[in-house]
C-alpha cells in the first residue's frame with residue numbers, strides 16, 4: 001500500500017491549527033538534536049553492531065517517519081527532501097518498500113551529518129506549516145505517534161552510542177552529566193498485592209501505542225512485587241556464588257548462550273585488577289560498579305537466572321502493570337532507572353488489532369520470540385512511559401538499559417487481604433488489637449534483629465548459648481536424612497547451630513510469613529550449606545497443611561525457637577502444637593524454645609529497652625499499615641507500652657493513643673480516645689511444668705528439657721507419643 005493510501009479522511013478537523021501540538025513537536029525534535037550535540041560527525045556515523053544504529057541514521061529516520069507518514073499524504077504541495085531517502089531511512093516498513101540493509105547503516109557516509117540536519121530542518125519547516133493550519137484528528141494522532149517514536153529513538157541514540165564507546169579502547173564519556181541509574185532511597189520490601197480479577201492495558205483516553213490496547217480483564221493470583229530493583233551489590237553476590245557457572249538457575253537457551261558468549265558479568269562490566277574491583281562503562285565514562293545502584297545491561301536469561309538463584313521469580317507483565325497502576329507510590333525506580341524484564345512473552349493483548357495502514361507494522365509483526373519489559377530507564381525521556389507501556393527485546397539482548405524487579409507468589413490464600421482483614425477487624429473491636437505476626441515486614445524483621453542484640457533482651461542470648469551447649473545431645477535424636485522444618489525462621493541464625501551439630505540433616509524447610517527475611521535467610525543458608533536442600537515456604541505456619549516435596553519420604557524434625565509459641569494463648573498453643581504434630585507426622589521430633597516466667601523488672605526491661613528499639617519495632621506496625629493499606633496513622637501519636645500481666649502470666653505490648661483522634665486505613669476510619677491502646681503482642685511466660693503440660697495435651701511426649709542459667713530460658717525436645 002502506498003503511503004498516500006493511508007491518508008485519513010479530513011473529517012474531524014481542528015479548525016485553527018494546534019499550537020500545543022506544534023510546541024510539543026518542536027520540543028521533542030530539539031531534544032533529539034541536543035542529544036547529538038556532544039557527538040562528533042565520526043561518532044554519529046559509526047555502527048557498532050547490527051542491533052544498533054548510527055546517531056546520524058536515527059536523526060534521519062525520525063525525520064523520514066514524519067515525512068513519509070504525515071507530510072507526503074497530508075501536506076499539499078510537499079516536496080520530499082530527497083527521493084533516495086525513502087530507501088535509505090526506511091527502517092522495517094514493508095508497505096513502504098525496499099530499504100537499505102540494517103547491518104550496513106554504518107556505511108552510509110552520504111548523506112553527511114550536515115545534510116541530515118538540513119533534512120530535519122526541511123521536515124520541521126513543513127510540519128510547522130501543517131500544524132499551523134486545520135488538522136484532521138487522525139493526522140494529529142499520527143503526529144503524536146511520530147513524537148513517541150522519536151522519543152524511542154532518543155533512548156536508542158544513547159544506548160547505541162554507549163555500545164559504540166564500549167568498543168573503543170579509549171572508553172570515551174558521552175557527557176559528564178549524562179543519565180545514570182540511581183540507587184534507591186528506601187529499604188527494599190516485597191509489597192503484597194491481592195490480585196484477583198483486574199483490568200490491564202491502556203484505556204481509550206490519551207496516547208498509547210497500539211500494542212498496549214485494548215483494555216482487558218485478567219485474573220491474578222496474590223503475589224508480591226519488590227519495591228525496588230535488584231542492585232549491582234546483589235548481583236555481585238550472585239556472581240560470587242557461582243551464578244554464571246551453575247546450570248540449575250538457567251533456561252536451556254540461556255545456559256547455551258552463557259557458555260557460547262562466555263558471560264560472567266553484566267555487559268560493560270570488567271574486572272579492574274589494579275583496583276581489585278569491578279568497573280563498568282556508563283555514559284559518563286568508566287566508573288566503579290556502585291553496589292547500591294540497580295544492575296543494568298543484563299539479558300532476560302541472566303535476569304531469570306538471578307531470580308531463580310534468589311528464590312524468587314520475575315513478575316509477569318500483568319502483575320507488574322497491575323501493581324504499579326494500583327499504587328505506583330509503593331514502588332521505586334519505576335520509570336527512571338532501568339527497564340524491567342518480565343516473565344511474559346511479547347504477544348497481543350486479547351482483542352488486539354494492529355493500527356490501520358503502514359504504521360500497523362510498528363508493533364504487531366514483532367509479537368513473537370521476544371519478552372516484555374516494563375517501566376522505563378534513566379535514558380528514557382521523562383513522561384514517555386506509563387504502566388501499560390510494553391517494551392520488548394529478544395531474551396539474549398543486553399545493550400539496552402535493562403534490569404530486574406523480583407516477584408514472589410504470596411503466602412497462603414492472600415496475605416495482603418488477610419492483613420487488611422486483620423487490621424479492620426482488630427481496630428474495629430471494642431478493645432483494639434492486632435496479631436503479632438504482622439510485625440515482621442522487611443523493616444520489622446530488621447528491627448527485631450536489632451532487638452535481639454540489645455543488652456536487655458535476654459531471650460536470644462540465653463537460648464543461643466543453651467542451644468550451643470545441648471545441640472549435640474539433641475542431634476543424637478535426629479535420624480539420618482531428616483528434614484528440619486522451622487516455624488517462624490526469621491534470620492535462621494539459630495538454625496545454623498542445629499545444622500552444624502547434626503550434619504545428617506538433608507533438607508531444610510524454613511517457614512516464615514515475612515518474605516524478605518525468609519529469602520535473605522534461605523539464600524545465606526544455601527550459600528553456607530551447599531549440600532542441604534533448602535526450600536523456603538512463605539506462609540503463615542498456623543495454616544500450613546502440607547510441606548514441600550523436599551520433606552517427602554524424610555523423617556521430619558520441627559524447630560520452633562524464639563519462644564514464638566508464647567504469642568499464643570494456652571488453648572491456642574495446644575491447638576497449634578497438635579496441628580504441628582500432624583504436619584511433622586508419626587515419629588517426628590520437635591525442638592521448641594520457651595521463655596520462662598521471672599521477675600517482672602527483667603521482663604519489662606526486655607520489652608521496653610532504653611534505646612527505644614522495641615518501641616520502634618512496635619510502632620512500625622502503624623507505619624506498615626500506612627505503607628500497605630494506604631493508612632494515615634501518625635506513629636508519633638502513640639506511645640509504646642510494655643507491661644507484665646501477672647493474672648495471665650504474660651508480657652503485653654500495646655500502642656497507647658496520646659490524643660483523641662481518628663486514623664484511616666484499608667478504606668476505613670478508626671476513632672481513638674486518649675489513653676486507649678492497641679494490644680499488639682502477648683508473650684506468655686511458662687514454668688517448665690506448665691509448658692510440658694501443654695505439650696502433652698497436644699499429644700507430644702517430652703524427651704528432654706533443658707533450662708539456661710538466669711534469666712531462664714528453656715528448650716524442649718518433644719516426640720510423637
Ligand SMILES: C[S@@+](CC[C@H](N)C(=O)[O-])C[C@H]1O[C@@H](n2cnc3c(N)ncnc32)[C@H](O)[C@@H]1O
Nearest residue numbers: 437440488489490512513514539540541561562
Ligand atoms: C520472634 S521472631 C523469631 C525468629 C527466630 N526464629 C529466632 O528465634 O530468632 C518470630 C518470627 O516468626 C515469624 N512469624 C510470626 N508469626 C508467624 C506465623 N503465624 N507464620 C509464619 N511466621 C510467623 C516472624 O515473621 C518472625 O520472623
